[in-house]
Amino acid sequence: MSWSDVSLIAPMVWLVLGGVATLLVDAFVPRKGQGHLLITSLVFVVLALASLGRGSDGTEAFGGALAIDSFANFFHLTFLVVALMSLAVGSVVFAREEKPVAEFYPLILFSTVGMMVMASALDLVTLFVGLETMSIALYVLSASQRHSLFSSEAGFKYLLLGAFSSAFLLFGISLIYGATQTFHLPTIFERAHAAGGISMYAVYMGGWALILVGLAFKVALVPFHMWTPDVYEGAPSPITGFMAAGVKAASFAVLLRVVWTASDGFFSEAAPLMAGLAILTMSFGNVVALAQTNLKRMLAYSAIAHAGYIFVGLCATSLRVGDPAAKGILFYLFSYALMNVGTFALVSLVSGRDGERCDLDGFRGLARRNPLVSATMAILLLSLAGVPPTAGFWGKFYIFEAAMREGHTTLVVIALLNSAVAMYYYLRVIVVMYMREPEGEAYDGHSPQILATIAAAAVAILWIGLFPGPVSELARLGVTALAHSF
Amino acid sequence: MNAYVPILVVMTIAVVFSLLFLVLSKLLGPSRPDPEKLTAYECGVPTRGSTNLRFYVRFYVVALLFLLFDLEAAFLIPWAVSFRSFVADGVGYSMFAAMTVFFGLLVVGLVYEWRKGALEWE
Amino acid sequence: MPDLQSLGDNLQVGLEHYLTLSVMLFSIGTLGVIFRRNVLVMFMSVELMLTSVNISLVAFSRYLDDLNGHVLVLFVLAVAAAEAGVGLAILVEIFKKRDTVDVDEFRQLME
Numbered sequence: 001m002s003w004s005d006v007s008l009i010a011p012m013v014w015l016v017l018g019g020v021a022t023l024l025v026d027a028f029v030p031r032k033g034q035g036h037l038l039i040t041s042l043v044f045v046v047l048a049l050a051s052l053g054r055g056s057d058g059t060e061a062f063g064g065a066l067a068i069d070s071f072a073n074f075f076h077l078t079f080l081v082v083a084l085m086s087l088a089v090g091s092v093v094f095a096r097e098e099k100p101v102a103e104f105y106p107l108i109l110f111s112t113v114g115m116m117v118m119a120s121a122l123d124l125v126t127l128f129v130g131l132e133t134m135s136i137a138l139y140v141l142s143a144s145q146r147h148s149l150f151s152s153e154a155g156f157k158y159l160l161l162g163a164f165s166s167a168f169l170l171f172g173i174s175l176i177y178g179a180t181q182t183f184h185l186p187t188i189f190e191r192a193h194a195a196g197g198i199s200m201y202a203v204y205m206g207g208w209a210l211i212l213v214g215l216a217f218k219v220a221l222v223p224f225h226m227w228t229p230d231v232y233e234g235a236p237s238p239i240t241g242f243m244a245a246g247v248k249a250a251s252f253a254v255l256l257r258v259v260w261t262a263s264d265g266f267f268s269e270a271a272p273l274m275a276g277l278a279i280l281t282m283s284f285g286n287v288v289a290l291a292q293t294n295l296k297r298m299l300a301y302s303a304i305a306h307a308g309y310i311f312v313g314l315c316a317t318s319l320r321v322g323d324p325a326a327k328g329i330l331f332y333l334f335s336y337a338l339m340n341v342g343t344f345a346l347v348s349l350v351s352g353r354d355g356e357r358c359d360l361d362g363f364r365g366l367a368r369r370n371p372l373v374s375a376t377m378a379i380l381l382l383s384l385a386g387v388p389p390t391a392g393f394w395g396k397f398y399i400f401e402a403a404m405r406e407g408h409t410t411l412v413v414i415a416l417l418n419s420a421v422a423m424y425y426y427l428r429v430i431v432v433m434y435m436r437e438p439e440g441e442a443y444d445g446h447s448p449q450i451l452a453t454i455a456a457a458a459v460a461i462l463w464i465g466l467f468p469g470p471v472s473e474l475a476r477l478g479v480t481a482l483a484h485s486f
Numbered sequence: 487m488n489a490y491v492p493i494l495v496v497m498t499i500a501v502v503f504s505l506l507f508l509v510l511s512k513l514l515g516p517s518r519p520d521p522e523k524l525t526a527y528e529c530g531v532p533t534r535g536s537t538n539l540r541f542y543v544r545f546y547v548v549a550l551l552f553l554l555f556d557l558e559a560a561f562l563i564p565w566a567v568s569f570r571s572f573v574a575d576g577v578g579y580s581m582f583a584a585m586t587v588f589f590g591l592l593v594v595g596l597v598y599e600w601r602k603g604a605l606e607w608e
Numbered sequence: 609m610p611d612l613q614s615l616g617d618n619l620q621v622g623l624e625h626y627l628t629l630s631v632m633l634f635s636i637g638t639l640g641v642i643f644r645r646n647v648l649v650m651f652m653s654v655e656l657m658l659t660s661v662n663i664s665l666v667a668f669s670r671y672l673d674d675l676n677g678h679v680l681v682l683f684v685l686a687v688a689a690a691e692a693g694v695g696l697a698i699l700v701e702i703f704k705k706r707d708t709v710d711v712d713e714f715r716q717l718m719e
Binding site: 124125128129132136139140143146149152153155156159160163164166167170171173174175177178181182183 | 627634637638641647650651654657658660661664665668669671672674676677679680683684687690691694695698699701702705706
């Protein structure tokens, strides 16, 4: 460890300092509102954003534990944007509580640090530590609505299945360690591709399989998705948005590294299995989402379906500089993060304190009551559905096109059919907003912070949809950097 | 693949026989339950009063705080034991700094608990 | 009467034995999480799984003569403690709201 290592991870250091600062401010400066906590945490997120972009391709910090390259930086940017938006939205939602949860701010910051460590992790130990830093903070956040039994149970369920999945991940890590004698991913790659290969081949393969299972839980692939609907529904909406966007991005960042490390080994032999997982995930998520009337639950199942689309990209990816499928995954995750945090922010705006109006009926005639809010909602939903000219369209386009070129025609056809099915339930919400008469009490949110956040998300989505170039170029640079670490 | 056939055979036999005996004992064995038979087997003096004691919730809080700080010692001790070799390798200062950061974070946690009143009994 | 001395000399506990133990404990834990309906028991089963991973890590570490495995064991222990802390805290919160300590009624979300 040296000073240069510490300066390489400056964004993470700022966030940890921010978490500590908000804790201490909360403990020593008791105030009625939470404005001072919000400002403290936002200052540190902005400092972290300002210190992004250190390191160049192939830079390793802390003796190979972390990689600080364009790949990591791309994800760090995503996480920081997600954290910024979630803090702004969450501060409004948690202020509605009788006993405000001040721990919200430090926990979001710590969880973001965990995600950043995951995206940078070049070592299975660092990967595990990052994953748990992210997850444990999220377990508490999911359970943080203290007046709601539903929220507590969601938190506990998430914890139980999260710990269950990390046990699988850990067992996989232990087997890989036993077979290769190292935790360092590039070294594992080297040893697997050395002349003799790996002597304990079965153990090595089993290890990757278990790691895949552990991560499949985190990204909610069918059949490892059981926790998703309940947790997404039970957790407070801003937290749901944060974890749907952040956890998915962080876990896919890890999956990309894992797939590339184990390339030519496990993941080429398991290709049919992976394609099966992708098909199952997409179809199940979309079909069940069709039947939902609760918006949060519908979005939860659609999150499962989105994990399936991204997994199509993972099936098509292969270790080479500037791989188009991997680029598509990065682009998709960035735009998905914007849409998801935006949509859940909107749900928390419309649904009221306990989320009692999460039902589709709560959105009846929203266009009449508040045209601006319903217009942003329409943009977000169209982007989730993948309609041009939105960011969501380009994400799907990049992934499906790359998969097509790799010869996964069946997979792409099924994915396209699924997108068509998904169109139905996204459009249904828009129809309810625009073509139904308002009924009783519904829309009650007047929060400039949330409005600003969702407006920013919608504008960004349209902007990226019209000019996908810059983000796509950043994603391409990220993939190039990823290839350099092997 | 042929090497696995005996294992398959053994597994099949095991499953078939255990199921067979389970079913047979269910069918043939007399079943006359009474309260004494249904209680869990225990030895020793019969208990007096309810064994379902309620613990004061405070105990949980103290136990949780203890658990966390207790485990941090697991990190401190290996560090302390190998500190001499760190110094010999010339990384003494940076290792000391690393542990100071770790310890500082722990102290922040403790200060937070203290300010929030988690350490007070009432 | 078997000759215990020679039995002891012939009995060599190697990597396979530790791994077998680890896999067995891991499977017991997995089955516990899947089949038990009591949340506390499920929670303990997860802890058992984590512990079984520790056994295999230490065994590999010893066998490979490499200290890195021990480092991960320390992290696993710390994480297990943190998870236990968070989990029990949430459970206490749930029990307070339900006014009962009967874990089996904790069913709102479990399928």
